[in-house]
């Protein structure tokens with residue numbers, strides 16, 4: 001009787017506690033780290049990410065599409081399809097030709113099948129919400145998300161997520177931090193040259209530097225930005241674990257960047273060079289298992305993996321390019337080719353904003 005009362009109490013507020021009509025208790029927290037290179041995580045002081053990795057699963061050799069810019073990066077991650085389908089190939093012009101009506105943000109599918117699941121998107125880079133989550137803004141829908149916040153700083157992103165976890169009952173949270181990318185690009189005002197070069201000192205042998213990084217452009221500010229963001233992640237994890245029903249909520253935490261950097265130019269990215277395209281994916285939660293050997297997880301796998309954990313199916317099974325990866329019970333992974341959208345005639349790298 002007490003159990004029944006508890007269940008009814010949960011239904012009253014319209015949000016699932018342990019499971020809903022889909023029979024799933026799954027919830028996802030996606031933490032996006034703009035421009036964080038996999039190599040940088042190994043060198044920066046990141047106690048909270050280290051904890052997630054140690055008790056979860058990580059692919060530190062993941063890969064994006066061949067235009068390694070934020071626009072196509074986040075678009076592929078959140079829609080689960082590559083640029084040849086969603087149409088985004090830069091950070092500005094191509095939004096106008098995007099096809100999120102056909103290939104929507106994964107929140108769209110989740111809200112169709114689990115309407116009671118509260119979905120929140122918090123982004124420091126406004127384009128993610130303005131152009132992807134709310135691509136259907138004419139209808140006022142924003143992919144069905146319950147709350148969409150363009151935050152003015154990374155600290156404000158942290159504040160919104162902590163508030164959600166403390167005061168609301170979210171089932172999907174996407175949070176994007178932008179300051180790591182800013183540090184990589186440097187700052188024209190302060191004349192900081194930047195560099196996606198994760199070296200804390202200049203004593204690394206020249207041969208150990210990768211891509212366009214040399215001992216002359218190591219960038220302690222890039223590592224410091226990663227450590228600051230790790231602190232925000234720590235605040236978020238504390239708020240998550242403090243939830244009264246945390247043990248029953250089956251959260252999958254995913255951490256990933258949208259691109260790498262310094263593959264061709266030390267403080268830029270966007271090129272089809274491997275170091276610009278190399279990213280990582282950290283999974284943490286009861287369902288996180290291990291990544292298959294000898295394949296690289298891909299940006300588009302993140303939407304597919306989130307939906308699998310949420311027990312949400314995409315109506316047309318072939319609609320997603322992404323596949324479930326790193327989770328218990330995932331179908332076997334097929335290492336498919338990534339379509340190319342790189343056109344040297346129109347391409348412009350991200351040299352900072």
Ligand SMILES: [Zn+2]
Pocket residue numbers: 035070181185269350352
């Ligand atoms: Zn950038």
